[in-house]
Amino acid sequence: xxxxxxxxxxxxxxxxxxxxxxxxxxxxxxxxxxxxxxxxxxxxxxxxxxxxxxxxxxxxxxxxxxxxxxxxxxxxxxxxxxxxxxxxxxxxxxxxxxxxxxxxxxxxxxxxxxxxxxxxxxxxxxxxxxxxxxxxxxxxxxxxxxxxxxxxxxxxxxxxxxxxxxxxxxxxxxxxxxxxxxxxxxxxxxxxxxxxxxxxxxxxxxxxxxxxxxxxxxxxxxxxxxxxxxxxxxxxxxxxxxxxxxxxxxxxxxxxxxxxxxxxxxxxxxxxxxxxxxxxxxxxxxxxxxxxxxxxxxxxxxxxxxxxxxxxxxxxxxxxxxxxxxxxxxxxxxxxxxxxxxxxxxxxxxxxxxxxxxxxxxxxxxxxxxxxxxxxxxxxxxxxxxxxxxxxxxxxxx
Ligand code: SF4
Numbered sequence: 001x002x003x004x005x006x007x008x009x010x011x012x013x014x015x016x017x018x019x020x021x022x023x024x025x026x027x028x029x030x031x032x033x034x035x036x037x038x039x040x041x042x043x044x045x046x047x048x049x050x051x052x053x054x055x056x057x058x059x060x061x062x063x064x065x066x067x068x069x070x071x072x073x074x075x076x077x078x079x080x081x082x083x084x085x086x087x088x089x090x091x092x093x094x095x096x097x098x099x100x101x102x103x104x105x106x107x108x109x110x111x112x113x114x115x116x117x118x119x120x121x122x123x124x125x126x127x128x129x130x131x132x133x134x135x136x137x138x139x140x141x142x143x144x145x146x147x148x149x150x151x152x153x154x155x156x157x158x159x160x161x162x163x164x165x166x167x168x169x170x171x172x173x174x175x176x177x178x179x180x181x182x183x184x185x186x187x188x189x190x191x192x193x194x195x196x197x198x199x200x201x202x203x204x205x206x207x208x209x210x211x212x213x214x215x216x217x218x219x220x221x222x223x224x225x226x227x228x229x230x231x232x233x234x235x236x237x238x239x240x241x242x243x244x245x246x247x248x249x250x251x252x253x254x255x256x257x258x259x260x261x262x263x264x265x266x267x268x269x270x271x272x273x274x275x276x277x278x279x280x281x282x283x284x285x286x287x288x289x290x291x292x293x294x295x296x297x298x299x300x301x302x303x304x305x306x307x308x309x310x311x312x313x314x315x316x317x318x319x320x321x322x323x324x325x326x327x328x329x330x331x332x333x334x335x336x337x338x339x340x341x342x343x344x345x346x347x348x349x350x351x352x353x354x355x356x357x358x359x360x361x362x363x364x365x366x367x368x369x370x371x372x373x374x375x376x377x378x379x380x381x382x383x384x385x386x387x388x389x390x391x392x393x394x395x396x397x398x
Contacts, residue, residue: 004105006112008093009072012043013079024091026105026112032083033071034092040066040084051083074112076101078319153393157339158358161369168368176313179211184218187227191314195275196229196267202306203263203297208251216249229273237261259297266295279316285323308364321362326355331374332367338378340395
């Protein structure tokens with residue numbers, strides 16, 4: 001296809017004043033972002049480890065890996081690790097970067113263009129890249145897990161779970177059952193027309209059963225004759241308090257009526273009456289979580305859950321999925337225990353950190369595959385190992 005070169009902006013994540021623009025070779029056969037040592041020094045990047053690379057002439061070298069650079073290309077950006085090459089070499093943008101930014105190389109125009117169908121996660125393997133102006137190829141081994149040591153079987157399990165997670169994630173959107181009430185679920189699933197229903201339900205989700213909390217927008221819509229945002233805006237805090245009390249919507253009616261009212265005001269003030277502005281424009285996962293946290297009454301657990309549902313179930317594109325944690329769901333937890341990734345008495349936090357350790361780029365990727373395994377084969381009693389696709393590798397810590 002010939003050489004494709006694009007201008008990229010690179011910024012040190014930890015020292016944003018250190019920023020440079022370079023011409024980078026775009027190579028779809030490569031994986032990582034590769035930068036010459038002089039650019040790495042200019043950016044002041046921090047070395048985090050080393051990686052073995054093998055060149056086409058079979059020479060094997062240990063190369064330094066640096067964290068973390070914000071790379072901007074074609075109006076999109078993401079945070080990446082960098083493989084260090086010798087001073088003066090050509091910067092090189094590999095497939096991990098292109099996939100994370102949903103970009104492809106157009107073979108006709110030989111330019112990088114947005115690809116809305118691009119997978120939304122970085123690849124964990126392989127690369128074949130043209131090394132900087134040396135004319136020989138560089139091949140890197142699949143990245144090694146950098147957390148607790150894993151045996152081959154565990155590495156295989158993680159690989160299978162991530163692969164299956166990606167397949168499930170890329171399936172088309174299906175209606176989410178939030179409450180068991182079809183009309184209430186219709187309202188919550190309609191994030192195109194009623195994005196505020198989803199946000200306000202998240203705010204309500206505390207200290208009562210989730211099914212009851214998520215019914216609240218629907219219950220209020222019945223009281224006020226609809227759930228259009230303009231209709232909600234006309235209602236003052238006292239009126240909401242009266243509805244909450246009369247319908248006994250929540251364990252803490254007065255407080256939650258206040259949070260409900262304040263949530264509406266915040267969407268009006270900060271998001272121009274459109275709650276979908278919280279997640280529009282492919283923001284970083286951290287940005288989405290931070291925006292939810294800014295609503296009164298929302299803590300980290302709910303904010304991360306909201307981001308998780310948006311990414312996993314509503315298929316909302318985000319620039320990265322680093323902050324999308326696994327849900328402490330009973331099926332997911334049971335499967336993680338039986339696979340030996342967490343202890344038998346593990347807390348939800350242990351589950352979350354275990355998933356982060358296993359796949360830092362997208363810890364929540366395990367949700368869908370583990371839920372599927374837990375629901376279909378890894379049942380609380382009598383797990384059906386014979387039919388489970390992890391059977392050949394699973395240590396079966398039952
Ligand atoms: S092989 Fe058995 S124990 Fe292991 S995950 Fe599958 S069903 Fe569960």
